[in-house]
Amino acid sequence: MSTYLVRRLVQSIVVIVGVVFITFILVHMLPGGPARAALGPKATPQGVAHFNHVNGLDQPLWRQFLSYFGQLLHGNLGFSYVQNQSVASLVGENLPRDVLLVGSAYVLALAIAIPLGLFQALRRNHFSDYAFTGLTFILYSMPSFLVGFLLIAVFSVQLQIFPSAAPSGSSIASILGDPRALVLPVVTLSAISIAAFSRYMRSAALENLALDYIRTARAKGASTSGVVLRHLLRNSLLPIVTLVGLSLPTVVAGALVTEEVFNFPGMGLLFFKSAQVQDYPVLIGFSLFVGIATVVGNLFADVAYGVLDPRVRLVAQPS
Amino acid sequence: MMDDTLRDRTPATGAPESLAPAEGEAASRQGNWRAFLRVFLDNRLATAGLILVVAMLLFCFAGPLFYHTQQTKTDLLAQTLPPSHAHPLGTDSYGFDLLGRLMLGGQSSLEVGLASAFLATVFGALYGAISGYAGGALDSAMMRIVDMLLAIPTLVLLLVISAIFRPDLVTLIVIIAALSWLVTARLVRGEALALRDREYVQAVRLMGGKRWRIVMRHIVPNSIGVIVVNATFQVADAILLLAVLSFLGLGLPPPAASWGGILSDGLNYLYDGYWWLIYPAGLAIVLTVVSFNFIGDALRDSLDVRLRGR
Numbered sequence: 137m138s139t140y141l142v143r144r145l146v147q148s149i150v151v152i153v154g155v156v157f158i159t160f161i162l163v164h165m166l167p168g169g170p171a172r173a174a175l176g177p178k179a180t181p182q183g184v185a186h187f188n189h190v191n192g193l194d195q196p197l198w199r200q201f202l203s204y205f206g207q208l209l210h211g212n213l214g215f216s217y218v219q220n221q222s223v224a225s226l227v228g229e230n231l232p233r234d235v236l237l238v239g240s241a242y243v244l245a246l247a248i249a250i251p252l253g254l255f256q257a258l259r260r261n262h263f264s265d266y267a268f269t270g271l272t273f274i275l276y277s278m279p280s281f282l283v284g285f286l287l288i289a290v291f292s293v294q295l296q297i298f299p300s301a302a303p304s305g306s307s308i309a310s311i312l313g314d315p316r317a318l319v320l321p322v323v324t325l326s327a328i329s330i331a332a333f334s335r336y337m338r339s340a341a342l343e344n345l346a347l348d349y350i351r352t353a354r355a356k357g358a359s360t361s362g363v364v365l366r367h368l369l370r371n372s373l374l375p376i377v378t379l380v381g382l383s384l385p386t387v388v389a390g391a392l393v394t395e396e397v398f399n400f401p402g403m404g405l406l407f408f409k410s411a412q413v414q415d416y417p418v419l420i421g422f423s424l425f426v427g428i429a430t431v432v433g434n435l436f437a438d439v440a441y442g443v444l445d446p447r448v449r450l451v452a453q454p455s
Numbered sequence: 456m457m458d459d460t461l462r463d464r465t466p467a468t469g470a471p472e473s474l475a476p477a478e479g480e481a482a483s484r485q486g487n488w489r490a491f492l493r494v495f496l497d498n499r500l501a502t503a504g505l506i507l508v509v510a511m512l513l514f515c516f517a518g519p520l521f522y523h524t525q526q527t528k529t530d531l532l533a534q535t536l537p538p539s540h541a542h543p544l545g546t547d548s549y550g551f552d553l554l555g556r557l558m559l560g561g562q563s564s565l566e567v568g569l570a571s572a573f574l575a576t577v578f579g580a581l582y583g584a585i586s587g588y589a590g591g592a593l594d595s596a597m598m599r600i601v602d603m604l605l606a607i608p609t610l611v612l613l614l615v616i617s618a619i620f621r622p623d624l625v626t627l628i629v630i631i632a633a634l635s636w637l638v639t640a641r642l643v644r645g646e647a648l649a650l651r652d653r654e655y656v657q658a659v660r661l662m663g664g665k666r667w668r669i670v671m672r673h674i675v676p677n678s679i680g681v682i683v684v685n686a687t688f689q690v691a692d693a694i695l696l697l698a699v700l701s702f703l704g705l706g707l708p709p710p711a712a713s714w715g716g717i718l719s720d721g722l723n724y725l726y727d728g729y730w731w732l733i734y735p736a737g738l739a740i741v742l743t744v745v746s747f748n749f750i751g752d753a754l755r756d757s758l759d760v761r762l763r764g765r
Contacts, residue, residue, distance in 0.1 A: 147599070154603035162615045270500065273752075277691065277744035279698040279715065282737050285722050293726065389608045393699055404610065408703070411614045423611050430606040 144438070148431040155427035156208070156420060160201050163419045169193070170414040174217045191217065204420070213424070214417030218410070223421035226406060231425070234390040234402040237318070241325035241391075242383060249330045250376065253337025254369060257345060268334075276331035284324040284397035291320060301399050321398040325391055329383075336379060340372040374445055381437025388429040389422075494757035501753030504746035511743050515561030524555025527710050538731055545731040548720060549709065557735055560712035565743070567628050567697050567713070572689035574632035579639025580682050584674040586640070587647025588666070598644065605637050617705040627700070627707065631693045639685050646678035680758040687751030691744045698740055714740045 171187040172179060179187075188194045192203060207214065213223035221229075252272075256265045275283070292300035299317045344350065345368065353363045392404030403422065410418040496502055529549040538545040544553040586597040604612075612634055620626045647670075650656055656673050675682070698715025700706045706716050714736050721732030 147602075150599060151602045151606055154599070155606045158603060158607060159611055162611065166615060166618050266500070273500075273745050273748050274741060277695070277741050277748055278737075279695055279702065279718070279740060281699065281702045281722070282718065282740070285725055285733075286737075289725055385606075385608070389610065392610055393702065396703070407608075407610055408614070411618070419611065423607055426608040426611075427606040 141439075144435055148435060151431055152424070152427050156205070156424055157201070159420050159423040160204065161197075163414070163416050164197060164200075166414050168414060170217050170416055174413060174415075208424075213421045216410070216418050217415050218413050219415070219418075223417050226418060227403070227421060227425060230390070230401065230403045230406045231388065233400070234404075235387055237321055237394075237400060237402060238325060238387045238391055240318070241322045242329060242380070242387070244322060245326040245329035245333055246376070246380075248326075249333030250337055250369075250373070252330070253334040254341050254364070254372065256334065256338045257341030257368075257372075258364070260342060272331040272334055275327050276335075278327075280324060280328060280391075280393045281397050283327050284320070284394055287320050287324055288397075321394050321400055324397070325394050333376065333379060336375050337372060340375045341368055344368055344371045374441065377440050377444060378437040381433045381435075381440060384433030384436065385426050385430040389426045491757045494753075498749075498753040498756065500749045504749030504753075507742055507746040508750070511561065511739070511746070512565065515558050515565055518558040519555065522555060522558070524552040526551055526555055526559050526712065529710075537729075544735055545729075547717065547732055548724070551712075553717075553731060553735065556712050556717060557714070557739060560714045560717050560736070561739060561743075563624055563707060563711060564694055564697060564714045564740070566624065567631065568690045568694040568743075568747075571628045571631035571635065571693045572686050574628065575636040575689055575693075576639055576682060576686040578632070579636035580643045580675055580678070581670075582636065583640040583643030583645075584647045584670050584678065587644035588651050588670050588674050590648075590651070594644075598641075601637050601640055609634060613700070613705070617700065622700075622705060622707055624707065624711070627697060631696050634696070635689050635692065639682070639689070642681050642685055643675075643678050646681055647674045650674050650677055680754075684751055684755045684758065687747055687754060691747035691751070694740065694744050694747075714743075 169184075169188075170191070171184040171193070175183050175187060185194070192200055195203075204214070213227075215222050216226060219226065252268060256268050259265045288300045291298045298319045300320070301317065350363060350367060353367050358366075388403065390402040390404030390407075392408055394400065395402045395404045396408070403425075407419065407422045410422070529551070530546075534546065534548055542552050542554070544557070547553050547556060582597065582601075586594045589597075613630070616630050616633065617626075620630070650673070656669060659669055659673060694714075697706065697713060698718065701713055701715030702719040707713050709716075718733065718736040718740065721729065721736060724732050
């Protein structure tokens with residue numbers, strides 16, 4: 137187990153360095169360059185040259201990468217070209233809002249999807265199973281911005297129950313002070329996750345239903361609810377634990393489309409706006425955080441699976 | 456998504472065998488094919504999906520032969536007209552006839568969906584098969600590349616690539632394929648890892664079969680179940696991704712049309728009550744994507760031997 141963990145950690149570090157490197161190359165391939173974007177269309181050539189010199193953009197790419205990476209090792213993520221803030225403080229400002237939005241969407245999705253999937257598996261091929269399958273597939277097949285706008289059309293324009301814009305406050309406290317404004321974005325985000333999660337839950341429960349231990353429990357005379365809750369639910373939750381781990385990066389990356397629809401200031405919009413003005417440090421910093429979250433989420437999913445399911449042995453074989 | 460780490464996942468009861476028929480007799484293969492078809496057609500949702508996809512293809516590609524509209528010149532006097540005899544679905548904000556526009560937009564949406572799924576599947580399957588069959592350092596290196604690309608947020612790749620290249624049909628196909636081959640590669644690599652130790656593959660190797668031949672003739676064909684199921688879902692995801700790109704303003708610029716473009720343009724008029732700008736395009740996207748998802752789901756069920764006859 138410990139050799140496995142060490143191996144995985146080394147792999148993870150390689151992956152993260154690779155992510156930073158690839159993103160670095162990618163953003164420097166963007167046409168135009170940050171100087172034009174930051175200084176505006178009326179920038180003089182001298183101004184552009186000065187901007188490039190101050191920010192080290194006139195150096196060869198490999199040297200820029202080395203100096204960026206050196207700063208990174210010292211924990212310095214750089215300073216935004218456009219917003220008068222360091223990347224660390226920008227992330228520190230936007231990330232908690234996303235954790236709130238995406239996190240509560242996941243909690244809501246899990247709370248609905250787990251019982252739903254279990255129910256569908258138990259009623260396999262009955263009318264209710266077909267109905268919910270159809271419904272979840274339709275939800276899953278809707279572009280997320282359409283879900284958001286339909287919710288706005290119904291609950292905001294027609295019924296006027298919930299506001300169509302996300303909470304405008306910048307701090308977590310002020311967002312929580314107006315929880316009604318969070319309802320529509322959270323529901324939009326969870327709609328698609330409900331579809332995916334309940335599907336996994338249903339097939340996991342179906343697979344487990346066919347196994348001998350369920351029959352044994354039944355034969356021993358355990359009640360239906362006992363078998364479902366004590367055996368079926370517990371064993372079918374394994375793939376969901378994995379899914380939760382793999383969903384971690386989206387908590388960090390935010391949900392650009394939902395943020396755009398509801399004008400919710402999160403990581404997705406931060407990245408989108410920074411991409412339009414080619415704010416290199418923000419773009420690379422964003423990728424770094426999401427990359428770390430991806431790797432950590434994967435690691436969590438695998439280790440959790442190994443801990444929860446004794447049949448899985450985590451081996452440190454060369455992959 | 457974690458196949459390269461949980462190598463030893465042996466279920467208590469018999470492990471799911473590979474999806475393709477193990478015994479190669481013609482008779483049993485035909486029986487398998489029939490069983491496959493029966494399970495597939497038994498699934499009413501999948502049959503409905505198949506019919507819907509064919510209907511959509513006819514609507515988009517054969518429709519314009521019967522319903523002529525001009526879709527190149529904007530007509531500012533005919534903006535956002537409600538449905539009437541002349542325009543069964545009204546006109547959009549450029550004055551284009553919406554029914555004709557839906558056909559045109561469907562063409563590009565379906566073309567992008569099918570072509571990028573095809574491209575991603577071919578590349579991903581080959582990449583995965585080679586990586587899994589080769590094993591060792593090459594496999595390790597190839598899979599770390601996949602890990603890295605998967606760890607880069609989709610958003611970053613999407614925005615950067617579409618900022619560098621001007622969006623047209625071919626670029627969008629390549630961009631979406633470039634984002635979606637990774638999952639196929641991982642899945643097929645998992646299959647290849649299991650297949651390379653099978654007796655018949657070892658036999659070919661002992662007989663001196665070339666590596667390329669083993670990959671092409673044995674690894675890829677025997678993973679075809681996983682590949683086809685995944686390809687079906689890729690089509691659905693690609694159509695959705697194209698719609699999202701249009702919403703973010705990175706889709707096909709006018710006069711070219713796509714369902715996502717029509718839809719996100721229509722959503723600007725959400726408060727004006729111009730329902731014909733929103734619901735037909737939204738319905739077209741959802742119906743098509745849901746059909747492909749139904750088909751993929753049924754394919755997976757009918758290829759899973761364990762679920763047959765239940």
